[in-house]
Amino acid sequence: MFVAIILILVAVGSVLFHLWSPWWSTPIASNWGYIDDTIDLTFWITGVVYILILFFMAYCVWKFQYREDRRADYEPENNKLEWGLTILTTLGVAGMLAPGLIVWNDFITVPKEATAFEVVGQQWAWNYRLPGKDGKLGTAATQNITDENPLGINPNDPSGQDDVLIQSEDLHLEVGKPVKVLMRSIDVLHDFYVPQFRAKMDMVPGTITYFWMTPTRTGTFDVLCAELCGVAHHAMRSKVVVDNASDYQTWLAEQETFAQSIAEARNKTKTIKTLASK
């Protein structure tokens, strides 16, 4: 009796906790509402099965508890029942998998109108690069990295000259505009993760990874690293600000391009050298 009651309490308690929990997904800020829907669907299907199994166990424990004068049933197999349960389970699994795969297809199919920008991770800071007026990101590689070119942009690629660099500062995005997030790392694995966007992807040195999304509301959101990247992993933070169109343009106009940053770096070295020679 006692054991059966506890089993029922576990089932009921879990449901109540779920209903009253103050901890749940953050309010979404991207187009990936379908992901949340798939989670809800999975919750319903699996939750019902879980509660049914617990109640069934509780009933058995209560009803069939040991008595000297009772005997257990003898039924080694029951093909009908076993196959019936197999088919039901298969249907339930298909019911979760099919919508999941459809949404996954959306997730990995980047729309043509998405504009690309780049996230570059390093221990333990975030840098970003946006395409300049030509709308194209220049090529880049870890091999190109120097003191004045910390993101390794190819200095000989003309389309890279007007790329906008944001180093260790907040990233801004325009609301309602789909973006393709290209990701690079120059040292170890990192993972670009904004909880409200629902999307995340590892950043792997030596290769470029991606996902796409559309920010759907303005605001400032935390960027976290979600792949263990060494001793300061938890402190690798940044922010992304989703602006309306005019705020975004104002912000963009104030940012420095690759060509400018190189020129500035060279000027600095020159000044230091002239000062030193004097």
Added chain:
Amino acid sequence: MADIGHDAADYAPPAELEEVDLYHAKSWITKYVFSQDAKVIGIQYALTATAIGLVALVLSWLIRLQLGFPDTFNFIDAAGYYQFVTMHGMIMVVYLLTALFLGGFGNYLIPLMVGARDMVFPYVNMLSFWIYFLAVLVLVSSWFLPGGPTGAGWTLYPPQAIMQGTPGREWGIIMMLLSLALFIIGFTMGGLNYVVTILQARTRGMTLMRMPLTVWGIFVATILALLAFPALFVGAIMMLLDRVLGTSFFMPHIVELGEHLKYGGGSPILFQHLFWFFGHPEVYIVALPAFGIVSDLISTHARKNVFGYRMMVWALVAIGGLSFIVWAHHMYVSGMNPYFGFFFATTTLIIAIPTALKVYNWVLTLWKGNIRLTLPMLFSLGFIVTFVNGGITGLFLGNVVVDVPLSDTLFVVAHFHMVMGVAPIMVIFGAIYHWYPLMTGRMLHEGMGKFHFWITFLGAYLIYFPMHYLGFLGMPRRYFEMGETSFVPESAATLNEFITVTALIVGFAQMVFLFNLYWSRRNGIVAEKNPWHANSLEWQTPEMPPGHGNFGKELPVVYRWPYDYSVPGVEADFIPQNVPAGGTATGAE
């Protein structure tokens, strides 16, 4: 010979081979230290695994103290925290769970349950334990070397694992990789033994379809381990070369602290494929023995045959096979080709079907049983609850697109602790309460056992069930401290405090369990022979605990499956496997 498992026979085929004489210990040292008796080796494995498991338990407390009460304990810094997390994970998965299920229960139970006098290669079996012991020592040594143990996370992902920014870069990672390599060598020796013994040394009449599910679970898990561990072995050796000799198997061109390193051309994702080609079967290497053992516990203590025995066997085999083609579901957001997602999500959700069948068959075994709420039964019930809970959260993570927001959050931590931590450990406890009388001749103390069960079961549930919700919230795993964020409410810190306090209490209950193991050895109630009225052969030995050679003069002959409980028309509610058709249980009232 009956091909349907549950039909009893009145004859058994003649022996195909004559018995081979055993190694007989000549001194105390060859009997208890360098022993070649699988029962002693099993206990050696179990004790070593428990000892290193205690280290992992203490580490889990330290992890929880930091998460529950950040900025409180000065002796825990970020480097230490990542070292605790890494060592806790690796010890629990490999050095405790794998070693205890296969090395411990495998060694003790396989020969007894299939009706053999010992493993077929006793000397290799002895070597297997001592190499495992050496692997544990090498692992522990990393605490005493400069830099301490590695803090790379138990997944040891390069490049991070062998770079300056990760604690234990000096010696810790080297010792970890060496220890794993040793473990795998030792395991292979034991594993070949288990497989060959099960295939070649079963007694007369013990067909494969008459083996207890415990043996089936360990058998399939061992085959998985023999095929999966080599991938980890190769990965470990290659990373060792990257670290020590500067090769670039897993290392692309890297700039570290503004300096170009000499690496180039390697692939960090290649390591992940090797790791998870091992790592996913590893989940089932732990789970399948638990599935097998719990089937036997439920059947014996519910006085009813396992429902759908043949389905249970085929489900074990199917899960084992499928477990080799699901590995990349650990890598959905790793940056691998995203089209892999379709394949691996499909295979992963398919594996849920045979697994769900096993759950149905366990609860259907309870249906119309005559359920004794003994400690093994209580732990089995606890297993079903936690396993189903952890299994369904696996359906979230396996469904590729649902994994994207949840991956690398506390949801994952809660999921795998529930499904491959709590659930299999419930089975380990149930199994110890069940077989302790066989091993020692005495029963474990019931009161202490009940205390242990309720605190462990409810406590573990209270730890991990709410933790999933922190994952939904978006709290990442492997964070030394959450720090300032705009999305984590203060109540999350309160929940973390609650989880920490509960974890300390559950940890304390394990001390009671260990005390019970020690205390009952001398003071427990003396067990009658076959105290649970079980059918399988390990309880039918002439002496209890079974002596050298297990079965006295004559090996038992098997006439029926191990689940003849409450057979209609027979007075006793059990008929041991060595009773011919028409016979009755010896020793049954």
